[in-house]
Amino acid sequence: MKKSFKQWVGVSTTVIMAATVVAGCGSTANTAQETSKPDAAATANAKPFAGKTISLVTANHPWAEAIKPLLPDFEKETGIKVNVESFFEDQLTQKLTVQFTSGSATPDVFMYRPLQEGKLFFKNGWVQPLDDYAKKDANYDFNDFSKSAIGSTTVDAKLAGIPIITEQEILYYRKDLLEKAGIAVPKTLDELQAAVKKLHDPKNEMYGFVARGQRSPLVTQVSSFLYSEGADFTNGDKATINTPEAVKAFTTYGTLLKDFAPPGVLNMSWPQAFGIFAQGKVAFLTDANSLYKNATDPAKSQVADKVGFAVFPGGKAGSKPYSITSWGLAMNAKSGNKDATWAFIQWATSKDVVLKTQQKGNPGARASVWDKPEGTTGFPAELVPIIKESAKAGVDHDRPTVISVGEARDAVGEIVQKVMTGETNIQPVADKANQALQAIMDKDKTK
Structure with a gap:
């Protein structure tokens, strides 16, 4: 039986807390506060991040338009308030560069183009590696993402972001x-x-x-x-x-x-x-x-x-x-809300949510969603097998x-x-x- 998101995020809370400790996320006070929370079973029916607010910056992109109507469900289940700003592509890059250069802790999470600015952002220390979050949570099913899509968001063998749009x-x-x-x-x-x-x-x-x-x-x-x-x-x-x-x-x-x-x-x-x-x-x-x-x-x-x-x-x-990730989600390395930020990324790139955004014509990176008939309704029937075959044979970059x-x-x-x-x-x-x-x-x- 499919879990509700509340149950799902409850099961994942202990993994998020563990990743926070391993990755050295947040202040000492924050770490102490997180580790004092009840265990996964106790939080399954609670809002584990009640009172938290995170900032999300997106491009003016169909994926953003598909995710925005779903945010109230996420906020209701987790207690996390998501403040969203959207910009044209060039404005987005400029805004992120200015804020990260100044050491800003916001936005907590942002859309980015892995093959255009991903390496610059990572080398400058602006992006939080997500390996300890994504790969250690069996419930997230990281291996469901296509190999080439993950290759696009990997820099120096570190997971710099999670794919949301592939092509x-x-x-x-x-x-x-x-x-x-x-x-x-x-x-x-x-x-x-x-x-x-x-x-x-x-x-x-x-x-x-x-x-x-x-x-x-x-x-x-x-x-x-x-x-x-x-x-x-x-x-x-x-x-x-x-x-x-x-x-x-x-x-x-x-x-x-x-x-x-x-x-x-x-x-x-x-x-x-x-x-x-x-x-x-x-x-x-x-x-x-x-x-x-x-x-x-x-x-x-x-x-x-x-x-x-x-x-x-x-x-x-x-x-x-x-076969690339044209857009991904990444976490600000200086975010003061890394646990809540990962909860959002985890939700936005979960199988259920990818299914919903893909039905709006946003090609995702999860193989299981492409294998579902309802996951391909946003695309011409003749195109679907071409996409699936191309993803299997594809190379994870389209430029140096x-x-x-x-x-x-x-x-x-x-x-x-x-x-x-x-x-x-x-x-x-x-x-x-x-x-x-x-x-x-x-x-x-x-x-």
């Missing part, structure tokens, strides 16, 4: 065009290139392929090409974007955009790429599955009922799309995992854009970019 790169295609031309859905990059070439008809405003072409935005999407050819941005403490496999991947992506994309692709990020696909002018698009509504919503797309989904095509190393992410993305993006603008001798370009990425990585070691 993978997939292939979008026009079902009607492939059927008319007698083309099978591409399973390899070679097949994709052949299909793109066959369907490319620019005289009639039909283009074979589109994806992100802007220097920085393209990096996340070319990453799946990179992994599927057996390459990566780095190997240990060495930059590796100039290997033969990496150069092949960058050349494939860049050539697809140079020869078969609509005009202006050099300046396209995902809104423009999806926009022209939705106008019915492109046969194939590779991008994040989380953006699928831009292609399937009749209010946005002229081809809403003609869109198909497929696992990212395989290269030399098979199909290896990125460095502190200076922006600089690293510019270095990588430069290679692809050179291909897009007609450069044929790419090796020297890749060598120069590799030196730049190596310098960035070496600089990270001093931070």
